[in-house]
Amino acid sequence: MTATTRRAFVKNAALAAFGIGAAPAWLTRAAFAGTPGKHVLVAIFQRGAMDGLNAVIPFGEKRYAELRPALAVPRESIVELDGFFGLHPALKPLYPMWEAKQLAAIHATGSPDPTRSHFDAQDFMESGTPGRKATRDGWLNRAIGPRKATSPIRAVSMGGTLARSLRGPNAAVAMNTIGSFQVRDNAQSEFMSMYSQSTDTVLKGTGKETFEAVKLLESISKSKPASTVNYPNSRLGTSLQQIAMLIKADAGLEVAFADTTGWDTHVGQAPALERLLGDFAQSLAAFHQDLGARMAGVTVVSMSEFGRTAKENGNRGTDHGHANVMFALGGDVQGGKVLGNWPGLEPEQLYERRDLAVTTDFRDVLSGVVQHHSGTQDMAKIFPGYEAKPLHFFRPMQ
Amino acid sequence: MLRQCIAVAVAASLLPAAAPAKLNKDQRALHAASRLTFGPTAADLAAIRKMGVDKWVDQQLHPERIPENPELVERLKQYDSLTMTNAQLIEKYPPPQLLRSKKQAAAADQAKQKEMRQAPVQMIYRELSEAKLLRALHSTHQLEELLTDFWFNHFNVFFDKGFDRVLVTSYERDAIRPYVLGNFKDMLLATAEHPAMLFYLDNWTSVSTEQLEQMRKRFQGRKKQQLPAGKRATGLNENYARELLELHTMGVDNGYTQKDVTEVARCFTGWSIADIREDAQFKFNALLHDPKEKLVLGHVIPAGRGVEDGLQVIDILVNHPSTAKFISTKLAQRFVADAPPTELVAKMAAAFTKTHGDLREVMRTMLRSPEFWSAGAYKVKMKMPLEMVASALRATGARVENAAVVQQQLRTLGQPLYRKVEPTGYYPFAEEWTNSASLLTRMNFGLELTQNKVRGVRVDLDKVLSGKSAPAEIAQVLLLHPPAAETLKTLAGSKDTRPAHVAGLVLGGPEFQRR
Numbered sequence: 001m002t003a004t005t006r007r008a009f010v011k012n013a014a015l016a017a018f019g020i021g022a023a024p025a026w027l028t029r030a031a032f033a034g035t036p037g038k039h040v041l042v043a044i045f046q047r048g049a050m051d052g053l054n055a056v057i058p059f060g061e062k063r064y065a066e067l068r069p070a071l072a073v074p075r076e077s078i079v080e081l082d083g084f085f086g087l088h089p090a091l092k093p094l095y096p097m098w099e100a101k102q103l104a105a106i107h108a109t110g111s112p113d114p115t116r117s118h119f120d121a122q123d124f125m126e127s128g129t130p131g132r133k134a135t136r137d138g139w140l141n142r143a144i145g146p147r148k149a150t151s152p153i154r155a156v157s158m159g160g161t162l163a164r165s166l167r168g169p170n171a172a173v174a175m176n177t178i179g180s181f182q183v184r185d186n187a188q189s190e191f192m193s194m195y196s197q198s199t200d201t202v203l204k205g206t207g208k209e210t211f212e213a214v215k216l217l218e219s220i221s222k223s224k225p226a227s228t229v230n231y232p233n234s235r236l237g238t239s240l241q242q243i244a245m246l247i248k249a250d251a252g253l254e255v256a257f258a259d260t261t262g263w264d265t266h267v268g269q270a271p272a273l274e275r276l277l278g279d280f281a282q283s284l285a286a287f288h289q290d291l292g293a294r295m296a297g298v299t300v301v302s303m304s305e306f307g308r309t310a311k312e313n314g315n316r317g318t319d320h321g322h323a324n325v326m327f328a329l330g331g332d333v334q335g336g337k338v339l340g341n342w343p344g345l346e347p348e349q350l351y352e353r354r355d356l357a358v359t360t361d362f363r364d365v366l367s368g369v370v371q372h373h374s375g376t377q378d379m380a381k382i383f384p385g386y387e388a389k390p391l392h393f394f395r396p397m398q
Numbered sequence: 399m400l401r402q403c404i405a406v407a408v409a410a411s412l413l414p415a416a417a418p419a420k421l422n423k424d425q426r427a428l429h430a431a432s433r434l435t436f437g438p439t440a441a442d443l444a445a446i447r448k449m450g451v452d453k454w455v456d457q458q459l460h461p462e463r464i465p466e467n468p469e470l471v472e473r474l475k476q477y478d479s480l481t482m483t484n485a486q487l488i489e490k491y492p493p494p495q496l497l498r499s500k501k502q503a504a505a506a507d508q509a510k511q512k513e514m515r516q517a518p519v520q521m522i523y524r525e526l527s528e529a530k531l532l533r534a535l536h537s538t539h540q541l542e543e544l545l546t547d548f549w550f551n552h553f554n555v556f557f558d559k560g561f562d563r564v565l566v567t568s569y570e571r572d573a574i575r576p577y578v579l580g581n582f583k584d585m586l587l588a589t590a591e592h593p594a595m596l597f598y599l600d601n602w603t604s605v606s607t608e609q610l611e612q613m614r615k616r617f618q619g620r621k622k623q624q625l626p627a628g629k630r631a632t633g634l635n636e637n638y639a640r641e642l643l644e645l646h647t648m649g650v651d652n653g654y655t656q657k658d659v660t661e662v663a664r665c666f667t668g669w670s671i672a673d674i675r676e677d678a679q680f681k682f683n684a685l686l687h688d689p690k691e692k693l694v695l696g697h698v699i700p701a702g703r704g705v706e707d708g709l710q711v712i713d714i715l716v717n718h719p720s721t722a723k724f725i726s727t728k729l730a731q732r733f734v735a736d737a738p739p740t741e742l743v744a745k746m747a748a749a750f751t752k753t754h755g756d757l758r759e760v761m762r763t764m765l766r767s768p769e770f771w772s773a774g775a776y777k778v779k780m781k782m783p784l785e786m787v788a789s790a791l792r793a794t795g796a797r798v799e800n801a802a803v804v805q806q807q808l809r810t811l812g813q814p815l816y817r818k819v820e821p822t823g824y825y826p827f828a829e830e831w832t833n834s835a836s837l838l839t840r841m842n843f844g845l846e847l848t849q850n851k852v853r854g855v856r857v858d859l860d861k862v863l864s865g866k867s868a869p870a871e872i873a874q875v876l877l878l879h880p881p882a883a884e885t886l887k888t889l890a891g892s893k894d895t896r897p898a899h900v901a902g903l904v905l906g907g908p909e910f911q912r913r
Contacts, residue, residue, distance in 0.1 A: 194888045
């Protein structure tokens with residue numbers, strides 16, 4: 001189905017669900033929009049701290065192999081990128097996107113906060129305010145901003161709970177899958193009747209939003225085309241599949257959040273990392289293939305709370321470190337490059353003589369993505385207390 | 399501030415236009431039972447009617463005078479970890495960090511390791527959270543349980559942060575629970591000294607930069623594990639000091655500066671943990687302490703002292719007017735309205751100041767105020783997820799055999815027990831809990847509970863309804879007041895007339911979400 005016919009389909013299905021003339025404003029906007037010009041930002045969090053040095057490998061550094069006698073990926077299996085960096089073999093599914101210049105890696109990124117606590121570092125990265133624990137809302141919620149007449153699913157968090165990144169005053173929906181977002185026991189119309197007539201204005205309003213989202217997702221779920229793309233049967237694979245479905249439905253999605261867990265590889269790292277990176281790469285590759293031309297206007301950005309020690313530990317693993325690598329994938333991304341300033345792996349170049357040093361603040365990467373995504377220039381509201389130096393890695397707007 | 403504006407708007411929009419200025423007798427009874435328990439039951443209302451609402455409230459303020467539910471007492475005895483010391487918990491359920499080092503030393507066999515690695519978190523968490531739920535459902539000391547929830551949340555720590563997994567049990571039991579109707583200063587000090595808090599907000603590694611330099615010299619060449627706790631420190635850590643001022647006592651923007659935060663942090667250097675891997679007790683470590691003079695909120699903290707610096711700061715904070723106001727505001731927000739009347743907060747703050755932080759007196763002042771008993775306060779509080787789930791379980795007389803699925807519901811609703819990551823704790827405001835995903839979950843929970851589809855939980859609906867089957871009667875049993883006309887219209891018009899379905903609609907409907 002082409003983008004145009006799908007939009008027409010959703011328009012019809014959704015209008016049918018609401019009854020002609022009763023279409024809410026967001027639906028008119030989303031379904032009647034002539035072009036799919038709206039940007040979609042997808043944020044992926046790799047919880048547990050990915051070993052960035054074995055993901056985008058600085059094989060050109062002599063120290064790399066020395067620091068990791070058991071864990072260094074042998075030169076011959078590395079997927080070479082630029083004569084200095086190369087991908088872990090499990091990331092090979094990303095290579096076609098790299099070649100198409102839609103994938104960029106930003107190395108030595110991270111938070112200026114020195115914490116090596118998963119809990120603190122994830123919290124700081126999701127709130128977007130390193131060092132400040134009491135920030136209530138997440139950076140992604142601030143990034144969407146309030147807007148009138150928007151889709152009930154403009155901001156979606158995959159999983160049972162709303163991710164910290166998306167928490168805040170702007171409405172966002174958490175869901176496991178599109179199909180499971182429904183009222184059970186055939187009670188939808190009864191609840192709708194109770195909530196819509198309620199004198200409780202707050203619950204009446206939220207009830208309206210809820211049933212709009214339920215109906216919209218139901219229509220998307222029913223019209224689900226047989227996808228020829230195989231996603232990995234994993235948390236990340238499933239999440240990206242659902243997100244792709246929402247994007248293709250032109251239902252007004254603006255930002256989405258997904259996460260993947262288990263990256264805390266202290267012991268026996270090699271097989272675990274291979275599995276994790278394989279899942280990551282295959283999920284992204286499937287997403288990219290699934291969206292095809294729709295990748296124009298879609299940007300995926302990945303992050304992990306901190307990196308891992310440059311030197312391997314005594315258990316064939318790595319411990320909590322500092323800087324890491326972030327990926328950016330999208331039709332507008334000026335990719336095929338490893339961006340950022342490489343600080344080196346010599347003892348005096350390492351942070352506290354043990355970890356890769358941070359040379360690019362993660363907020364500079366995210367600021368670049370948000371600027372491109374929303375067109376807004378003012379980053380002070382999204383990353384309060386920080387003067388962002390947005391990293392630009394997008395093609396000029398056509 | 400935005401939050402305040404929203405809260406005011408929410409409260410204002412809810413004032414029922416036609417409601418009487420004062421609550422009638424039935425409303426007063428229901429109001430007391432709704433606000434001072436985890437969900438009103440017919441038995442609560444009967445007790446209130448029998449002894450009179452004032453006496454009932456007074457009794458709740460003195461839980462020591464109410465015999466505890468013997469079945470609950472028996473059931474809690476099965477949970478060994480609840481009464482263990484930190485040392486016993488570490489011995490029986492070593493946290494993962496400890497296992498790794500023990501493993502390096504002993505290279506224990508694989509199966510044993512796996513078992514040990516999985517047992518600790520699951521067992522401690524399961525017992526702790528199940529006990530909390532059972533107390534919420536069955537304790538006769540309902541107000542005390544609500545207050546334990548309130549104060550744990552006020553002094554929040556996150557269960558899953560490393561060593562906190564073995565420390566939270568004693569934190570709630572020893573630092574929070576004994577003081578919820580006692581003195582605020584005692585609770586503040588108990589939390590400040592507790593290893594769970596010291597670890598959660600990193601104060602145990604906070605050290606003055608100069609001391610750190612000296613220590614580095616002293617311990618040069620020794621292995622990390624052999625050094626005192628402070629060796630992990632990179633210098634002064636302000637986390638605890640900041641939250642102490644912002645969240646625990648004065649409230650944000652209420653009269654302190656960043657300079658005060660730093661000075662308070664210097665005062666608390668050395669408040670640390672002895673042998674975190676063995677018995678995890680509070681220890682003042684003079685080696686880490688900054689002995690120089692400090693200035694906190696205009697008070698000179700003289701040079702050359704030790705643990706007294708932190709104690710003096712606690713004293714200053716407890717006596718600061720901002721603290722009296724902030725604590726009173728938070729209590730009123732949880733128990734009265736999202737945007738409580740300023741006159742009420744002023745009365746409570748005055749009681750706080752006059753009694754030097756006697757929390758029973760602050761609560762008594764609130765519970766005797768006309769504001770608490772006003773029509774504007776009636777049914778305006780949105781139930782937080784735990785309140786919604788617990789009140790549904792109480793209303794249906796549910797028997798919880800295994801709380802795992804209930805915990806899962808709370809997680810989906812956004813309030814996993816003991817697992818609020820941020821030190822702010824959970825907010826009690828309506829806007830925090832009204833979003834489409836959670837509303838949907840509430841509806842589905844109502845339907846599943848009444849049809850016995852929540853695993854580990856049994857509901858005997860026939861017994862609860864005792865023969866009643868008309869929609870209006872079912873709603874009355876669960877809401878304990880007649881349903882609103884629009885609710886009744888929907889219920890009566892439902893094609894599915896099974897009592898379980900109708901009861902599910904009531905629990906998932908708008909009226910049940912307020913208390």
